[in-house]
Amino acid sequence: MYVEKVRDIVAQHGRLSVQVGELANDSDLYSAGLTSLATVGLMLALEDGFEIEFPDSMLSRKTFGSIASLAAAVEELAGKTVSV
């Protein structure tokens, strides 16, 4: 349930150089044009969309590397166990 909403938010706020529809869940977002500074807007939108807060320790390339890793992070922070 998280992954589709994460996709929408990445499409709106990721400032990628490709269409999100062309990306698989495990595609590397940095190769698709995500920059370190763009992760901030993405993070704020995810925090707003899911009513969560990313701790500083999760502001890493590992978290923002793919749609799947973002969905997993959102799932962890939202404290729910739903398969993505």
Add this chain to the structure above:
Amino acid sequence: MTVPQTAVASDFATLMAEIQRVGREIIEPASQDVDAAARFPREGIDALRDLQLLSAYVPEELGGMGLDIIQIGKICETLGHYCASTAMVFAMHQIQVACIVHHARGSLYFEDFLRQLIDKQFLIASATTELGVGGDLRSSLCAVEVEGDRFRLVKKAPVISYGAFADQILVTSRRAPDAASSDQVGVLVHKSDFELEPISSWDTLGFRGTCSSGFVLSSQGSTDQILPIPFDDVLSQTMHPFSHIVWSSLWLGIATDAVNRARAYVRAEARKNPQLPPASSMRLAETDIVLYGMRNNVHAMAADYARLLLENDPAAFRSFGFATRTNNLKLSSSTLVVDIVGRAMLICGISGYRNDSKFALGRHLRDAYGAALMVNNDRILGHNATMLLALKES
């Protein structure tokens, strides 16, 4: 990435004494002409070549001096006392060397290059900014065009500091013609393989000797000359922190020399009337506080970076906390150098304002203003403003 070993301290003290001698005897005497003519500080850079300092950061196991960032910073600071342009050329060269030392080990081509650097004391320039994207280092329009094991690369660079005097240029570009603007690599191109077509001159208020003119760079070479890891990693782990530390170090050198001139002026005043301390001595005492703070900032960040290099944790360099601290150093020291030189000028009065006085501070002040402008503080402040939105703790 690989971290160079630290040279023996006593050797370093001897080396610093030699650098001070070269500073006094060669670099400072040339500084006025370098500034007046906006010319490359050839005698200073040649003197540093003679001391084998262009390979100072190459690890000892490859035959280099193996100096660390703290020592390279100290050299930049010392050079800043004598001629800021010479210090800046030296500092920028060291940044390029550090990128290769940290990120190209294991590459036969680059290891061989580093050995040649020791032997031939090459001077390496940098082409990062580009017409159309301005100063955004993380974005390129130009792209490496690979055919077989060869590449071609053309870049319209509004600034290539001392490009016309460099033996190599480290160029950022997109990895391939179909790559995203942020998908970048660093490419080392050689003088024999590049052409520079001038597109702008360099007639500025300060740092006149860096000769940071613009060029269309047309180059070719072997694909071995492409740094083996993405530029994003080179930037976060090396180019960004190393640059701000060596630049801040040389600005500290400018500020320290200005305060030294102010000290000499106040002493001369005090000798005229030993019973009553001159009013300027209070100004000097205040200025000393600011200089002390600036020096501590620079040295603390150099030590912080040296420690992180030893820990060798790439994620630590990529954290917003480290990036904002690095930017804070740049923002703070580039502002403080103007403040401190201005204070020194007020202390020396008309003697500091005159160009024909031993207390002259005009060049210091003009160079000092470049610190906030040559890499624009507004852009860096904007980056910090964005990153701070994400950070929950300082």
